Amino acid sequence: MDKFQCPKCFAPSLTPRDFLGPIGFCPSCHQWVSAYPELLQRIEQLVEGSQRTGVGSHCDVFDCLEAECPDPKNSEYGFDLFHMMLMNRYSQIHARERVDPDVVESFPVWRWSSLHNERPNARHMKLDGKYFPASVRFVDVRGWTIRDMRDCGCGSTPVCIDDWNLLKSEGAKLERLRKR
Numbered sequence: 321m322d323k324f325q326c327p328k329c330f331a332p333s334l335t336p337r338d339f340l341g342p343i344g345f346c347p348s349c350h351q352w353v354s355a356y357p358e359l360l361q362r363i364e365q366l367v368e369g370s371q372r373t374g375v376g377s378h379c380d381v382f383d384c385l386e387a388e389c390p391d392p393k394n395s396e397y398g399f400d401l402f403h404m405m406l407m408n409r410y411s412q413i414h415a416r417e418r419v420d421p422d423v424v425e426s427f428p429v430w431r432w433s434s435l436h437n438e439r440p441n442a443r444h445m446k447l448d449g450k451y452f453p454a455s456v457r458f459v460d461v462r463g464w465t466i467r468d469m470r471d472c473g474c475g476s477t478p479v480c481i482d483d484w485n486l487l488k489s490e491g492a493k494l495e496r497l498r499k500r
């Protein structure tokens with residue numbers, strides 16, 4: 321498949337698979353990209369506002385797409401973009417909190433939990449119940465392709481030090497983050 325240049329990091333890392341309609345995600349720099357930067361900016365602002373205030377939904381994102389983009393659209397794109405952008409934002413906040421010196425002592429580990437949704441991701445399902453150190457970010461285990469992000473209903477649950485000591489005594493092991 322032909323690769324083309326990311327408008328943000330300039331790496332030749334993008335393929336059509338990295339896009340949902342007019343909005344894409346660069347697997348190299350982990351930024352949202354678009355040939356319609358103003359549309360992208362509006363959508364990112366909507367999601368940021370929604371994260372801050374709890375107001376706003378995927379319908380607003382779909383309205384933006386519909387109003388401003390001349391390309392054909394899929395009615396699921398608004399929902400998918402909203403979900404992916406919000407997930408990434410929350411995950412960033414969680415990842416920062418987890419490595420906070422006060423938190424990491426009490427919660428040194430987190431556990432992956434998979435969700436059986438209608439578009440299950442086989443690799444994610446295999447991670448169910450696995451343990452990772454707090455220094456490993458959920459999003460890096462999840463992966464950064466549109467497919468990894470879009471179909472993901474997985475979550476991460478912090479495990480406290482007492483529980484972890486008990487689990488370790490029962491044979492629980494930490495996973496390593498594999499380079500893929």
Ligand SMILES: [Zn+2]
Binds near residue numbers: 326347349350
């Ligand atoms: Zn990039």
Ligand SMILES: [Zn+2]
Binds near residue numbers: 472
């Ligand atoms: Zn998942």
